[in-house]
Amino acid sequence: MVDLTQLNPRQREAAKYVDGPLLVLAGAGSGKTSVITRKIAYLIDACGIKPHHIAAVTFTNKAAREMKERVAALTGKGGARGLTVSTFHNLGLNIIRQELATAGYKAGFSILDQDDCRGIIRDVMQREHGDDGDMVELVQNTISNLKNDLITPADAIHQAQSQQEMLIAQTYSIYQRMLKAYNAVDFDDLIMVPTLLFRDHPEVLVRWQKKIRYLLVDEYQDTNTSQYEMVKLLVGHRTGLTVVGDDDQSIYAWRGARPENLSLLKQDFPTLKIVKLEQNYRSTGLILNAANRVIDNNPHEFQKRLWSDMGYGDPIRILKCRNDEIEAERIASEIVERRLRYGAGYKDFAVLYRGNHQSRMMEMKLQAFQVPYKISGGQSFFGRNEIKDIMGYLRLLINPSDDAAFLRIINTPRREIGPTTIEKLSEYAMKRGTSMLSATTEMGLEQLLTPKAVDRLRRFGHWLAGITRNAYADDAIAAIKEMLEDIDYEGHLAQSSATPNQAERRMKNVWFLVDSIQKMIDKAEEVGDEVTIEDAVGKLILRDMLEQQENEDESDQVQLMTLHASKGLEYPHVYIVGMEEELMPHRNAIEADTIEEERRLMYVGITRAKRSLTLTYAGKRRQYGDVSDTTHSRFLDELPPDDIEWEGKTETTPEQQKQRGQETLAGLKNLFGDL
DNA sequence: TCTTGGTCCTTTTTT
DNA sequence: AGGACCAAGA
Numbered sequence: 043m044v045d046l047t048q049l050n051p052r053q054r055e056a057a058k059y060v061d062g063p064l065l066v067l068a069g070a071g072s073g074k075t076s077v078i079t080r081k082i083a084y085l086i087d088a089c090g091i092k093p094h095h096i097a098a099v100t101f102t103n104k105a106a107r108e109m110k111e112r113v114a115a116l117t118g119k120g121g122a123r124g125l126t127v128s129t130f131h132n133l134g135l136n137i138i139r140q141e142l143a144t145a146g147y148k149a150g151f152s153i154l155d156q157d158d159c160r161g162i163i164r165d166v167m168q169r170e171h172g173d174d175g176d177m178v179e180l181v182q183n184t185i186s187n188l189k190n191d192l193i194t195p196a197d198a199i200h201q202a203q204s205q206q207e208m209l210i211a212q213t214y215s216i217y218q219r220m221l222k223a224y225n226a227v228d229f230d231d232l233i234m235v236p237t238l239l240f241r242d243h244p245e246v247l248v249r250w251q252k253k254i255r256y257l258l259v260d261e262y263q264d265t266n267t268s269q270y271e272m273v274k275l276l277v278g279h280r281t282g283l284t285v286v287g288d289d290d291q292s293i294y295a296w297r298g299a300r301p302e303n304l305s306l307l308k309q310d311f312p313t314l315k316i317v318k319l320e321q322n323y324r325s326t327g328l329i330l331n332a333a334n335r336v337i338d339n340n341p342h343e344f345q346k347r348l349w350s351d352m353g354y355g356d357p358i359r360i361l362k363c364r365n366d367e368i369e370a371e372r373i374a375s376e377i378v379e380r381r382l383r384y385g386a387g388y389k390d391f392a393v394l395y396r397g398n399h400q401s402r403m404m405e406m407k408l409q410a411f412q413v414p415y416k417i418s419g420g421q422s423f424f425g426r427n428e429i430k431d432i433m434g435y436l437r438l439l440i441n442p443s444d445d446a447a448f449l450r451i452i453n454t455p456r457r458e459i460g461p462t463t464i465e466k467l468s469e470y471a472m473k474r475g476t477s478m479l480s481a482t483t484e485m486g487l488e489q490l491l492t493p494k495a496v497d498r499l500r501r502f503g504h505w506l507a508g509i510t511r512n513a514y515a516d517d518a519i520a521a522i523k524e525m526l527e528d529i530d531y532e533g534h535l536a537q538s539s540a541t542p543n544q545a546e547r548r549m550k551n552v553w554f555l556v557d558s559i560q561k562m563i564d565k566a567e568e569v570g571d572e573v574t575i576e577d578a579v580g581k582l583i584l585r586d587m588l589e590q591q592e593n594e595d596e597s598d599q600v601q602l603m604t605l606h607a608s609k610g611l612e613y614p615h616v617y618i619v620g621m622e623e624e625l626m627p628h629r630n631a632i633e634a635d636t637i638e639e640e641r642r643l644m645y646v647g648i649t650r651a652k653r654s655l656t657l658t659y660a661g662k663r664r665q666y667g668d669v670s671d672t673t674h675s676r677f678l679d680e681l682p683p684d685d686i687e688w689e690g691k692t693e694t695t696p697e698q699q700k701q702r703g704q705e706t707l708a709g710l711k712n713l714f715g716d717l
Numbered sequence: 718t719c720t721t722g723g724t725c726c727t728t729t730t731t732t
Numbered sequence: 733a734g735g736a737c738c739a740a741g742a
Contacts, residue, residue, distance in 0.1 A: 101731090101732070102731090102732075103732085129732065130732080131732050132732090155732095156731090229731090229732055230732095232732080233732095293730075294730080294731080294732095296729080296730065296731095297730080297731065297732085396728095396729065396730075397728055397729050397730075398728085398729085398730085399727090399728050399729095400728090402733095419730095419731080456718080456719085458718075460718065583732095584732065585731085585732070586732095604729085604730060604731095605730080606729085606730045606731070607730085607731085625728095625729095628728090628729055628730085629728090629729090630728090630729060631729080631730095639730095643730080664733080665728080665733095666726090666727070666728080666733085667727095667733050667734085668733095
């Protein structure tokens, strides 16, 4: 039986309340994951709900994985078998897979990432409006927003108020048709398609309502309209809903999140019960106080006051550095020193920043100090050309209609198939209503193309068909390896890379990708599941499972990540760097007047720290190629001055700096003797 | 078709 | 500073 005695009274109340819809307002570090996981165990053990009737939805793969592990630990081996814990996008993917026909897709459909989508939109706009590409990003964002708001192309055309809106709506409409033709969905479709399916097909909805009898949603403040609609439809008039959220940690409004969904719950579920978790188990008093003070500058729908009984702890430090290089150096050297002083591991330190590009300098300096580090997130891996290429091949293996993938790889590595050939092929395919891949082996091409070109296309088509057969017939991994051999991808990298070193690194990435798929298949076999290539590629695109591998080698490394990526995580020692106006808060946020969201981001960053928090800024920063003066962030002035050690606010003389250095050295000698 | 060199633009955050 | 994109030449 579940043990709820480790929970505090509020937490226990939240875990045990199953008689109606429940909103848990969980402040940072208030143990909400404990509540969710124990509640799941309670539902299984005490309420007799079968695990396969329970679904917990999160926003990141990391959170989903952690939750799964913790539930497994509570319920014992197999006790949670059949339980669904996944991201919204993953859940959506599964729904579409199981409702393929109704949803209007074919097996093996592709999931396109933003780059792929942008390419399609660019083509559409080019073709339809002769647009030069300046509008593409705007249009892409707008389409994404429309989808997040559950607005279909027809709705959009109907609603359009201006010429520009009409243009976007039409582009949206064509774009959506092209996706269908490619048998592909984008990220937003993973939410919108299932939701529309539920809305328009009652029999489908009933099926899923029968399956999911209890729904738990984490980070509710991050849901968008479409996601909320899905939740409402799934729950219907029943009582099985628990949502957990914190309006102060809403940092995804820019991608369509509606923090007001928290307050909408009260209207949509009149019997809603609200439980607040206000005790923080993570941070020292001074850190928490600082966080509270900062967030006090924002308006609040739900009042809450976080408190902690962990003692006051060390003051928060603000370090002014001469420039960004010195800033990074300072942090790197401090980590070296503090690791010894506190007997801490590298993994106890996190360096947080606003934008991914800020990791560069930090990386350089950590290397210089021989500090092991890990950068998480960033587009780094999937943004790489070699990965996009191979993913293109994989997508084409499982979805021959994926013209976007076809276009990416048809001439990579070089097959002497140029723009003219591709253009003609595309026209032909369009006329015949087939995909470009299947058009390559059709007879009608002779009329349009030179025999040479026809031959090259045909060879490609037949070759890929062969690989596909192998991939499905027996060992998929072997087929993929064979494919890499056939196209001599290594050779391609060797001659397209600047240095042999770079080529080697790229090839390593490719192998990493292949290994990931391999591992995934192996792992599933262990548990007795079967993983198709479709599953594997889907997971890859949704960024699932990569971190898993990273986590497996629980290595001792300093963690580098964006403030966004840090949500939900905690570290004993946290550095937040680049605390400057125009950087944090970001210039665009200042211009767009979304300071409140930036402040929440600051709040998220501060509340990651358990024991020590250090904020740094640089007086001069190298940016866009040249050096500019900076102003320290307004958020620094919002911190409680009495709890702050602000070094460098008033100019320190070189003597003072020297003295500080000697004090540090003396401290080290005290601790470790003369080295 | 491929390579080269020049220009211009960038840097917000992610499933 | 670094990368993407494009025009012109081999």
